[in-house]
Amino acid sequence: MSKRVRSREVCADCSAPEPRWASVNRGVLICDECCSIHRGLGRHSSQVRHLTHCPWPPSQIQMVQTLYGNGANSIWEHSLLDPSSSVSGKRKANPQDRVHPNKTEFIKAKYQMLVYVHRMPCREDDSVTAKDLSKQLHSSVRTGNLETCLRLLSLGAQANFFHPEKGNTPLHIAAKAGQMLQAELLAVYGADPGALDSSGKTPIDYARQAGHQELAERLVEIQYELTDRLTFYLCGRRPDHRNGQHFIIPQMADSKYVCYCVSLDLSEFAKAAKKKLQSLSNHQFEELAMDVYDEVDRRETDAVWLATQNHSTLVTDTTVVPFLPVNPEYSSTRNQGRQKLARFSANEFATLVIDILTDAKRRQWGNSCDSPKDSRHNSESQDNDQPDYDSVASDEDPVLEATCGDSCNDGRTKSSESSDLSDGPITVQEFMEVKSALTASEAKIQQLLKVNCHLSEELRSMQSKVQMFCSLQLNSLQTENTTLRWQAPSGPQHLQGPFGRHPPRGGRAMSMYETGSSPRQYPHRGETARHEDGVILQPFPTNVSTEAPMILIFLFLSIRSSPLPASEAVEPGEEGGEDATLPCTEDVICKTEQITKNIQELLRAAQETKHESFLPCSEKICMAVTEMAALFPKRPSSETVRGSLCLLTSSASRLHGECQKAIEHNPCPSDIQLVTQQVIQCAYDIAKAAKQLVTVTTKENNN
Incomplete structure (x- = not known):
């Protein structure tokens, strides 16, 4: 049966038009909003699957469509069909209701608590009732009436019930009768295709002996699901x-x-x-x-x-x-x-x-x-x-x-x-294939080692240049600060001095590394910038290679973590130890919005299958993530902040790598689908980490 959603179909929970999701074990179709609630119930309550974006066995989606078309939803809303239910205040959700709490409360009552399901008359021994229901199920699966079997299962019938007189299970009977859709329904409720009857035969054996080869093959697939x-x-x-x-x-x-x-x-x-x-x-x-x-x-x-x-x-x-x-x-x-x-x-x-x-x-x-x-x-x-x-x-x-x-x-x-x-002993041909693959891998490893050696040399060269530049800059700042200290007038009326505020650290010259956790503004290549104190900062060297921007970022971070000269050593706990200071909430929210905007652009490209846009979007996300990480101290004292920053940066790195795979080679559709799933997972991890940082920063700053 076609997986295309027909216009006459409506959501089983709120009657919204054109539902795009299905609850497999409930036999209903649901809209996006109701699906968001179903996903939070767990697979034991509702097994959701998208009608067009998820892989479906043909017989399984046919089973769901048949149940939906034959009114399976009336099983879960039995008491709501009673005219007296409106008098007692019970009513079905509608598309205009809010997701929380209206639709949420209705769906939980409907599927978790089974409030609206028809109840059997109470008996002293509930096990007798379950046994009777299971026997009815055993008899019903030989027919094509799916909704009857679903109703019995909803009331407590067991899909793996072993009939003491017949010596087999309902799945044996469905397989012998060639009832493919009944077998699908029983399997969803846990029926075992490998169960043995009293003669030691499985439902697969029953299907093959009855000439239902397609059903037998499907039961094997279910067995290895x-x-x-x-x-x-x-x-x-x-x-x-x-x-x-x-x-x-x-x-x-x-x-x-x-x-x-x-x-x-x-x-x-x-x-x-x-x-x-x-x-x-x-x-x-x-x-x-x-x-x-x-x-x-x-x-x-x-x-x-x-x-x-x-x-x-x-x-x-x-x-x-x-x-x-x-x-x-x-x-x-x-x-x-x-x-x-x-x-x-x-x-x-x-x-x-x-x-x-x-x-x-x-x-x-x-x-x-x-x-x-x-x-x-x-x-x-x-x-x-x-x-x-x-x-x-x-x-x-x-x-x-x-x-x-x-x-x-x-x-x-x-x-x-x-x-x-x-699955078996290794043949000579397989051994030669593996040996050839190992040889190719060894050649690739040697090539990568050469590339790594070249990059290491370039890294050391750039590091020496940047360290030389920083050394000159430190000496310049030290001389400038010493001059400012000698020129500063004495007396309370001159305490503000050239800094615009009280002299930091009791009058000691402030090091360029003691700027706290506020965001820094660095000059662009070839430009000249001014420090807040009026000190002119020299531009970055223009002869540094631009072929490896991520290496430059790594160099900058490694320089920040290198030991300072004795004249600029910071006090214990300021930079070498953990730092409890956090950036202001507004800055973190601003960077989070930037990251979110870039992720939205990436996900739109994924939805529209524009794989060539993956890499530019990932570069924007990596840049935004780097800027956000720079807001925080190098060694935050909060374990939550450290974990979130680690997740943020590692996910951004993984995202960039996955996006490169989408354009490096011309992968087949299944490969591209796998890469797209990994890209979406990385984007989700980045968004989750950004949200955690916003939450922690807001909480700490409010305290």
């Missing part, structure tokens, strides 16, 4: 399940994509963390994998949200979901751990995802070489108490991996094994 989603997040590719390729480990399968998104962390700390990951029990590992899956969904949805919205309020709390919302079914410890995933940088998070993919493959090969189960669906069929690593081949041990590949080669062809270097 978790690992496929993580792989696609990293490299924009999915395994070829039809040919027996069930895993792609990015650092082994395609180094071209890895250089786009991640430089693997090989520190001792990362290695220790990987060992700890491997020691988790199956149950703990599945929980972690599902939490990382939810975090991937949050990050990708945020990227789509930033690319499709009006960014006039970019630095506000309502634009993004900062971390995973609390799931009341999880413990407080697990919820805290889920929220900490948002603090991972892109590099750290990608490293974690690759480790999970690698370990998932190890565990599933160890459990069943013929038909590995996806960790998101097989929690009931595995032993969740004991880790099974002793007999599992390590990805770093080619001998053990080859042994496992030979013993698990039942029915698999050589072509399917060679389609992924991580």
Whole structure:
């Protein structure tokens, strides 16, 4: 079914026209404003996806459109259809209502508390009711009536219910009947495609035996949904399940994509963390994998949200979901751990995802070489108490991996094994390909080393020139200040002197490094400027190379951090230690607005697919970020300020690097989409850091 939004469609929550988002598990379409609330509910309440900017399996979007067209929204608003509901004060939200609190309260009551859902008559034993509902679901999935099954699921029917008399689950019945959309609905509510019936057959086996090959292939995709989603997040590719390729480990399968998104962390700390990951029990590992899956969904949805919205309020709390919302079914410890995933940088998070993919493959090969189960669906069929690593081949041990590949080669062809270097023994051809790639990489490294050596020499040359200039400038200022001290008249009536205020530091000459945290105005190349005290500042040398502006910035910062001459040494705590002073709020807000304006321009270019505009926009953002960072002390005493400044500058640097990738080579559409997602993520990090600096500065200055 076409993903184009039809004009007759309206938002299920407020009736606004032309909704652009869908709630997959609720079977409804929603507008942008209502979607902003759904995203804050969490995936356990509403799984949102953009109709045109997100990848959809054809049968899944057909399932959502069918539910919406057949009145699935009446399930969630059952009591509102009762004429007496208006008397009791209940009413549906409308497009003119404010997002907060009107629409927010209505949507939370509708989907979180299920206030308007039809309730079954109370019984003494609720488990009997759930069992009866599950049996009805077991019978209903053989038909095409999706809304009936959704109603049963909303009332508490279990998608993985094992019928004691029939000896199978609802998904077995839907697969045997060839009900593709019913299978999609059951999978959304957690049905396991790898569940076994009383004869040891899976729903995939049922579909194949009944001749429903397309449904069987879709069930295999659902079985590997978790690992496929993580792989696609990293490299924009999915395994070829039809040919027996069930895993792609990015650092082994395609180094071209890895250089786009991640430089693997090989520190001792990362290695220790990987060992700890491997020691988790199956149950703990599945929980972690599902939490990382939810975090991937949050990050990708945020990227789509930033690319499709009006960014006039970019630095506000309502634009993004900062971390995973609390799931009341999880413990407080697990919820805290889920929220900490948002603090991972892109590099750290990608490293974690690759480790999970690698370990998932190890565990599933160890459990069943013929038909590995996806960790998101097989929690009931595995032993969740004991880790099974002793007999599992390590990805770093080619001998053990080859042994496992030979013993698990039942029915698999050589072509399917060679389609992924991580799925079988290494052939001679693959070894030669890897060797050639290593040779090319070594040549590239040598070339980079030569370039680095050349840049280092140029850096030292420029540093010596700038240090010479600063030394002359310091001597000039020292002589000038000494003269001013001797010429200053004595007496209270002359205390203001040539500075316009009381002499700083008890009459001692003020060093050029003791200007506090106010913004400095530096002369342009070839110009002459005057200090506030009337001292003429010499222009910057005109023979300094202009080919590396970022190197000049680095030089300037390194000079500021170099030791001062003895005559100009500052007092302890003024420059060498931590500085508690912060710039005025107005200056920070002004720079934040400048950064926001440049980010809006970048996001408009991303939305209009003007990739050639990425680099100019990123240069403006980097310049604005540099100016904002210069407002703050070199070593702020506030840990929050230090962290925000670090996030601000590092994100700006990453943004510039990602924007360069968009124009260096002519990447394919999937590559450009990945680069665009990274650009949007970096822009979001910059905006978040700028907002934090505004908040902290405002709070401290008000105190």
